Amino acid sequence: MSEPARLVGPVEVIGTGLVGTSVALACRRAGLEVLLSDRNDEHVRTASGLGAGRARRPEDRPQLVVVAVPPDALGDTINAALTASDAVVTDVGSIKARPLAQVLADPGAAARAERYVGSHPMAGSELSGPLSATPMLFEGRPWAITPHPGSDVAAVELVEDLVRLAGAVPAWLTPQEHDKAVARISHVPHLVSSLVAGRLAGAPSNHLSLSGQGVRDVTRVAAGDPRLYGQIVAGNAAAVGELLSELRADLDAMIEAIADDAREDLEDLLGRGVTGTRAIPGKHGAPATATVSVFVTVPDHPGELARLLADAVASEVNVEDIRIDHDTSRPTGLVELVVDQRSGERLVVSLESRGWVTHR
Amino acid sequence: MSEPARLVGPVEVIGTGLVGTSVALACRRAGLEVLLSDRNDEHVRTASGLGAGRARRPEDRPQLVVVAVPPDALGDTINAALTASDAVVTDVGSIKARPLAQVLADPGAAARAERYVGSHPMAGSELSGPLSATPMLFEGRPWAITPHPGSDVAAVELVEDLVRLAGAVPAWLTPQEHDKAVARISHVPHLVSSLVAGRLAGAPSNHLSLSGQGVRDVTRVAAGDPRLYGQIVAGNAAAVGELLSELRADLDAMIEAIADDAREDLEDLLGRGVTGTRAIPGKHGAPATATVSVFVTVPDHPGELARLLADAVASEVNVEDIRIDHDTSRPTGLVELVVDQRSGERLVVSLESRGWVTHR
Known part of the structure; x- marks a missing residue:
């Protein structure tokens, strides 16, 4: 894949919550001008203060508008964005068929709808609001792109550029399949x-x-x-x-x-x-590989966990996951290191040689 | 609480799978003699090879028998153990009322059943078999003790000793409540x-x-x-x-x-x-406290994760949980450090000062 060249900005982000502000930060990281709008002026100021862009002004002419509002507001907001300028419009909502139907139902929609391509990054958090935003939110995550039959090819390409710029992996689906x-x-x-x-x-x-x-x-x-x-x-x-x-x-x-x-x-x-x-696909989209867990007793002192990790990686074993016991009421904790099955024995030997007490 | 003094062994473990062998290892760790039996001789040899005890011999006289067999076999195995010797008998099965009913239904059971006290450690794993066993399995975990109205007090105390020796936290329930x-x-x-x-x-x-x-x-x-x-x-x-x-x-x-x-x-x-x-009770049985997540970009080189942890603990923030992104298809990964809400800012400042790219 070549680097995005078609998306040059400005990008307007409507809705500066967690996902919208994260999109804005990813665009800023790529050097694009970003215009922010939100029904809540306070959110725009917060996002702007985080370096996500500046408040949109009436004379601005965005190349791409990203609608990042709650599901109930998607249809109206996409329609308003399509009417307000000639920009390509996408949204990052969790549902795709109903907003599209709302766009197509708008009087005189057919021509405008050419510029609309829905999308949906599979990323989020239990947190919300601009303060939780990060340009890394989409890194390596699937991001569905859901063109409709009337979507202009150039509009689809622009949305694909946005997805790649955010570090996400495009997944192509129809709105209904999505x-x-x-x-x-x-x-x-x-x-x-x-x-x-x-x-x-x-x-x-x-x-x-x-x-x-x-x-x-x-x-x-x-x-x-x-x-x-x-x-x-x-x-x-x-x-x-x-x-x-x-x-x-x-x-x-x-x-x-x-x-x-x-x-x-x-x-x-x-x-x-x-x-x-x-x-369920495993890491890197590959089939899940067999793993094995090595449990290690870790005293509850600052630094002990880091020391364990340092020793684990010194054995050149790729630690796939770490789980820390949440239930303990004891001064020592148990840390579970999940590694590829073939690496388990090496990790145990290496950790034991460094004085750790391990358990399989 | 005083140290266990009433449980002096030998302890017999019937069923040397994950939980049984882990109980045996915990008893060995405490210096008790452990006698092993299993329908599968291979499992006994494996558990014995792990240091979990020795094969039971006919002349052995256990003080406590721990039945660690699958649910369908609990009733019969407990009955056989009560009949075979004068030892106190407990089991570590996931269900308590039905095995008790089976024990009490046995002809002439009333007197023998005085020596039976059910129990259930809330610990396990997706793994199984003696090779996955560890004396740490029960550390800090709840372990239900479920006496029946006819249970002898001395028998209950012996089972409580076993629970404490394994590092678990006794939870007292009736079999039905359990x-x-x-x-x-x-x-x-x-x-x-x-x-x-x-x-x-x-x-x-x-x-x-x-x-x-x-x-x-x-x-x-x-x-x-x-x-x-x-x-x-x-x-x-x-x-x-x-x-x-x-x-x-x-x-x-x-x-x-x-x-x-x-x-x-x-x-x-x-x-x-x-x-x-x-x-759901939080860590240490206390109400869950508010936490905040700090995301850190970590290059996918051996040692980087350990270096991150070392830097995180150098800021004297208690890292409550670590989540490693499983979905990434990128050469860099995202690591989520979960910390107490009040410590989030300190962690971010500390990590950034050490050259890490963090995101909230």
Whole structure:
């Protein structure tokens, strides 16, 4: 791929929350002029103060407008942007089909809509607002680009330039396919996580005291803002509803298998889950490779964790993941180093030779 | 608390898988004699080779027997252990009421059952078998002790000694309460995680390529062994079935709210999920404290991660968690350091002064 040359700016960012301000910072990092607007002047000042650009002025003529507003406001904001100038317009919303329908439904939309190409970076955070923004937010992440049949090729290329400039990996999908995909890999996992977490609310504290890492992982995303997720899900109601109904059928089958002690049926359902976990692409888009965990006792002193890491890398083993025990009530902690299966033994020998107590 | 003095051994461990061998190693670490048995002689030899004890001989007279076999085999194995000697017997199974009922149902059980006290360490791993065992497995973890009304006090004390010797934190529950608790904080999260993962099996790969950290977290536990989890769930069918039915009612309400675009109802359901995530006890059993994430760009060279950690701790900030970006397809990675909210600014200033590029 050649370096982006077609995108020269200025880039206007409408909506200076976490994602909008992060896009603006990535454009500034690439040397582009960035124009900021937001219904909330305070957010523009904050983003501007972070070096994300300057407030848009009426006479500005952006080359590309990036709409980064909540799902409910996408259609109107995209339409207003298409009408306000001749710029190419994209958005970074979590849903793609409904905003497009809103754009195409606008009177006299067909010609204007040539300049619209939806997109969606698969990056976010439990945090929100411009203060959480970073130009690194999109680095190495998938960023869906979802042209519609009337999208101008030059407009599509400009959006691709934005994606590459942000360090993201373009994923080409139709708006409809995109919405089905995120229903499955984002919206439904979030909703179901929320249902599991909802069953914890009001549970006796001595029951909750038995909580381990499993329930923490399953429910982490459920901490997200209900208003935002309500908008996202409502904007993808058909695809989400269909998958939730499929999941309910599986849940019914599971409840029945448990009630009837139909062990094989239950194992089949659990086995399909195992297959599903293996379908998620691993690091670098490659199939997940077998890893092994090495546990190391680490005294709870400042510096000990760093010393461990220094010793781990001295053995030239690539540490793929690090997990720090959250549950400990002890003065020593356990650190789990996840490494490629073939490297496990080398890591253990190396760490033990440096005085660490390891456990497999 | 005084040091364990009542538990002097020998301790017999029946079932030398991950948990049994880890119990054995913890007892050995404390200087106790450990006797091992397993239906699989190979496992005994492996565990013995790891220093977990020696094979049990017919003339041995254990003080305490720890039954660490799969759920389906618990009742029979506990009964056999109670009959074989005068030792106190505990088990480390994931379910407590059904094995107890099996013990009490045995002819002439009442007197023998005085010596039985169930227990359940809240520790495990996606790994299994004696080679994954470690005496650290239980360090700082809750370990439920579930005496029945006929349990002898001396027997309960002996099991408490075992829990403390393993570095775990005793949690006192009745067998019935225990089963309800683990249905909520372990079994149902696992089952629902499995249903979400099941919906990924067979999905188009371009859809799956959009997968982020959220779906990975929600589905991680679903990778567990279907046969083992089938036994666990079948052994806790009543409590699990009840909760799954409650969850199905919530799911029905969610499907209806989405179909009707009843936004407030949907937000209420998501809001209850947020409340639930906050109900999970934080580190050290204290309420979760507010944390902030600092992202740091780390070149993908050996040693860079260690250098980052060294610099992070040099700022005397307690790093609560580290997350390494799994999705990157770039030569640089992003490392997320999670620290107490009040320490975030100090960490950023400290790291920047050492040449790191940080992002909030």
